Amino acid sequence: MDKARVVAAVASPTRSKREPRKFCTKEDYDHASTLVGDAARSRAYLYPLKGILYFATHRSLWKPLLSRIGPYALLSVSVVTGMFVFTYVPQFAVLVLFNGPLAVFTTVLLILNESSTIINMISRTYLLQDAILDTFDGTLVARGSDNIVREGRQLQPGSDPMQKLGKVLKSPFERFSPKALIRYIMYLPLNFIPVVGTVLFVLIQARGRGQIVHGRYFQLKQWSESQRREWLKKHTGPYTAFGLVATALELIPFASMFFTFTNSVGAALWAADIESKGTSMTDSTAPTLRETAKKAE
Secondary structure, rough: HHHHHHHHHHHHHHHHHHHHHHHHHHHHHHHHHHHHHHHHHHHHHHHHHHHHHHHHHHHHHHHHHHHHHHHHHHHHHHHHHHHHHHHHHHHHHHHHHHHHHHHHHHHHHHHHHOOOOOOHHHHHHHHHHHHHHHHHHHHHHHHHHHHOOOOOOEEEOOOOOOEEEEEEEOOOOOOOOOHHHHHHHHHHHHHOOOHHHHHHHHHHHHHHOOOOHHHHHHHHHOOOOOHHHHHHHHHHHHHHHHHHHHHHHOOOOOHHHHHHHHHHHHHHHHHHHHHOOOOOOOOOOOOOOOHHHHHHH
C-alpha cells in the first residue's frame, strides 16, 4: 500500500508538470493560428503587389525614384558585389558545417539579406528619406486623402499629386537605429539551422519591416507611442504578412530600390483604404480599422 502511494505521489507531480507544457504548446499553436488567420483575412500581403501595379500606372509617382536612381544603383552594386567577393567564402565555410550542401543556397540568401540591410541602412538615412516620404504622401493625395496629408505638410493647388506636395511640417522617418542593428546581429545565428533557421530569420526581419510601414500614417493621425504599440500588437498578423512580402521583394538584387518605392506606395494604398473604406483587418464581424483608430484617438 505504501509503495502504491509513493508511486502515485511521484506520478502525480509528473502529470501536473506536463499539463502546463501541453497547455502552453496549445496556447502557442492557437496564437500562431490566429495570427495566420488574421493575416489571410486582412489580405495585407496583397498591398505590396498592389503598390507595384499602382506605381507602374501612375507616372507622376516616378519622380522621387528617378531623382535617386543613379546614386542608389551605385550603392547597391558596390554593396552586393563587395559582400559576395569578401564574405561569401567565410560565411559558406561556417554554414556548410551546419547546413551541408544546402549552404550554397543559404549563404546566398544570407548575403542578400545582409546586403539589403546595409543598403537600407545607408539609403534610408542619406539617400531616400525625403523621396520615400514624398512617394507615400503623393500616393495618399492621389487617392484623395488630402485632409490627412495636411496634418504633416502643406499642399498646393493642382491636379498632379506630386506637384501638390509642399513644405514638410512633420518628418516621421527615423534614421536606422542601433537597436535595430543589434537585433539583426542577434538573430543572425538562426541561419546556422538548415532551411528552417533561415526561414525564421526572414520572418523575424519581416515582422520588424511590417511594423514601420505605417510610421508616416501614424504620425499624420497624431497617435502617441503607446497607441502605435497597441495598434501594432492587435494587428500583428496583417503587418507581418505585409512585411514578409515587402522583405522578399526587397531582397531581389539590384531591384530593391524599385521595390522600396512600390512598397511605400502599397503602404500608402493600405492607409488610404483605412481612411476611405474602414477596411477590416480580419473579417466582417471584427471592428474596422477606422473604428478602432477613432477609439485609439
